[in-house]
């Protein structure tokens with residue numbers, strides 16, 4: 001990828017290296033190839049969106065970044081540290097890696113028996129943040145994602161959009177260097193989708209580094225610096241959103257966009 005240009009949403013930093021760098025990544029399940037020689041970089045302050053149909057390997061790709069999934073081959077580098085190479089895990093501090101790489105999932109994954117505040121505090125307690133600071137951060141983050149008034153509610157009392165915003169606050173509480181979103185709005189109705197995308201739009205404007213799997217193509221077009229189309233475990237096409245989404249070069253990309261509707 002080329003050097004990032006300085007824009008309003010680029011974090012001012014002397015370090016412009018990739019926060020995530022994946023080279024030659026491969027992964028099979030039961031002898032079936034799910035990722036095949038994938039190369040991907042996410043530079044600091046940049047937003048990369050991964051699109052593609054179900055079963056293409058998008059979730060597996062994301063899970064390989066924080067080693068929730070163990071790659072078979074290739075290199076995974078996060079924040080300057082090679083955490084996996086050639087089928088061997090080199091990361092010596094997995095909890096630290098998972099703090100560096102925040103994750104937001106399609107199904108929220110909040111603890112059902114804890115309130116919104118407690119969900120965010122617990123994540124920090126596990127990471128060694130002092131109780132008072134954890135509580136203050138939780139309250140501030142709930143405010144930031146627009147659900148401050150729901151802090152004492154448990155997940156089942158929250159709407160899907162509220163739950164996902166709490167999950168985003170929880171991921172932010174650990175001050176990650178990059179946030180991974182895996183179809184964060186796929187379980188949400190249109191109203192909740194709008195709420196969550198609005199929070200993500202603000203994170204983007206604040207310069208958060210993000211790797212995002214989404215079917216929200218207009219959103220991907222709007223916020224992404226780079227769009228990657230994955231099909232059958234391979235990157236079929238990638239580039240600027242206006243190129244990949246509006247003028248795709250590959251037939252597979254065109255077929256995918258026709259099926260999903262590239263404008264809506």
Ligand SMILES: Nc1ncnc2c1ncn2[C@@H]1O[C@H](COP(=O)(O)OP(=O)(O)O)[C@@H](O)[C@H]1O
Pocket residue numbers: 029030034052053054055056057058059060061
């Ligand atoms: N833990 C697993 N064990 C076996 N097969 C898996 C596992 N995880 C994913 N797969 C398979 O890998 C393929 C890619 O899955 P996934 O990464 O979830 O794709 P996507 O997120 O693009 O829908 C699918 O065929 C899926 O069934």
Ligand SMILES: [Mg+2]
Pocket residue numbers: 058059060182183
């Ligand atoms: Mg998936």
